[in-house]
Amino acid sequence: MNYGEAQRRVKEAITDMGGALRAVSLDIHSHPETSLAEFHAADRLSGFLAERGFEVTCGIAGMPTAFEGRYGAGRPVVAYLLEYDALPDIGHACGHNLIAAGGLAAGCALASLGPALPGQVRVVGTPGEEKDGGKITELKAGIFDDVDAALMFHPGAKTVMWRHATAVVELTIQFHGVAAHAAGSPQQGRNALAAMIQFFVGVDGLRQHIPETARLHGIIRHGGTAANVVPDFTEAEFLVRALTMDDVSRLAARVKACAEGAALAAGCSVTVSEAPMYSERKNNHTLAGRVGEYLAEQGIVPEEPILKGGTGSSDIGNVSLVIPAIHPYLGVAPDGTPGHSHAMREAAGSEEAQERMLKMGQALALAGLDLLYDPEFLASVHEEFRISSPDFPA
Template identity: 55%
Template sequence: MSVDMTAAYRAIDGALAAHRDELTALSLDLHAHPELAMAEHRSAGLLTDMLRRNGFRVECGIAGLPTAFRAEYGTGTPRVAFLCEYDALPEIGHGCGHNLIAAGGVGAALALAGTGLAGTVCVIGTPGEEGAGGKILELDRGVFDDVDAALMFHPGDRTLPIRHATAAQKLVVEYHGVAAHAAGSPADGRSALAGLIQLFVAVDAMRQFVPETVRLHGIITHGGTAANVVPEYARGEFQVRDLTRESVGELVSRFRAAAQGTAAATGTTVEITPGLLYAERKNNHPLAFRVADHLRTAGIDVETPVLRGGTGSSDIGNVSLALPTIHPYLAVLPRGTATHSREMTRLVATPEAHEATWTMAGALARTGADLLADAEFRDAVRDDFVQCPPDYPA
């Protein structure tokens, strides 16, 4: 029996209109109470409470992560999942717009559930995107095993259906030296800080001899306790990025050699603790461009993607290599506004940002409806996933 998609789309629009005020309040509440990666207890509670009130079955603490959750509405296949991120950045709060991602994902799920189409609508709460790799842990622990497609979006300064993203690995570097009086007996000391500073010098030298796609950056998180004491301990955090996991692995090997060299030069020792490896992104083109079609129908200007230049990284990449996944971008910021900035933190709480987010939620929900109702579209999505490689910059 054929499905009346006009009626399904009308139901989506009606559900979003009915929930708009509550969703806006949810987003603003998340924004006003930012929580860091893997500590998003209040945020997860707000999201799951709203889903329960609207008939979703909710399981909290999935994958052994206290702030992760999965909510479902309906039964059987296909299973379409909307992913929510809700962690904030240190000091600047929601400077990546995760309040909009979370509220928009919940809104899309509520709207799709209201169509009554056969299948299961899922919401997966994915904590710790900012460095802790919540999606990677969930993926490894089976959360996505029965999901047919994963949909989410990201706020930005332009609307794009697809965009490449780099693989990345976080590295925590700790140098150990010998404390001594910096003036009275410096010869007895070995400066852990000197070792770490020399590593920054070595990384700067590496930048001359790596491809243009590589990004190497870091900070010092501990450099000593007093100016008159030779630092016996120093700690830094670095990120290594490139187009693929394989090339990141090669760069990490070079980084390790540089760290060992600077330790030898300064008479210190060094420990390197790697974080989870964020993979490159494999955009599902039929899904992404279907969202773009729905956005254009709603009056949103969708730009033609240009796959070049540096970008960030996300644990959505790991999911995208395992099942059909999309991560389109939505313009909620003036052109050229920096992400991960205090200005973005301010702008993602504006009425204009929320208005755009509800339009995106509608486009995601309509695409979800297309997946549930159209077997040929599902086949095209699956074929693209099987046959097409990740998107790399030109």
């Protein structure tokens, strides 16, 4: 099949599957599941792939809600990465239902070319983006070893083809004290809540003396069980963000020192455990730019890339340091709408967002088609990957 014919068929496939893809997105949106518990979403998405001829494996990389669908054979291998976890309580306020359906759209549109497809398309279900770094686990398990490029998008309040992202590590901080009657014999107790409060105060003292691009923020998960018992156990979940993984490591050491100091002051002990670190992000501008061109053709014109201001972090960063990867943003909410907000959750379930998700799905599919059909384009994507660095604020 020639390239022009393939392009036409990819567009037709997106149109034909539009209703079904919209239904998948809204179903996931109305069944929010948190990190690594996305059973309903993983079932629905992997089932969709199996129905369209993908060879599907569920539970990859030791995670029950991770999956992979393969179609075609040989190289190149183009992978679409799907996220589908929601946030506790607030639901799909990060719009991962749209990421899932848009990636599904792109993968299935390429597979619709049948045996004529040169190379392979993979659709990889990457669970736990909000907390557990499913992509990092998959990277370690070799899921991306033979992948030539990884493509995904993220909904937001602006359409931009790339932006920087901070590295981040999650620390779990536990203080252990001694329980006692809080009025009858407090002198026999050691207060793990006092240590926790000192820890947060200590971090606020540190905060003034960190780079302005760094962020320190956390919550107390466990603060005691009864007002008349000296708390002997408290736990915080704390995030340390900075421009690079090296910066995060250095800053995390200073945060741990705050915890140790607080424990010493309150006569408690402390344990600090670290989750796998999310890295800074190396966007492939060549590939992301191509997605932008295909979006513009459909009436969604990207704005200038954002390389300033506050930003989040994602485990796509870790993938992007190993293979060419993109994570463009698709505006689905009014400019200024914060991520992780009730307004963003509403937007991610709107009819307009589903329409735009399908356009992004088509743009991702056509960019993937170019990687499979045009060896020079693939080579230019790989060459940029070889010589470029992660994006940082200007």
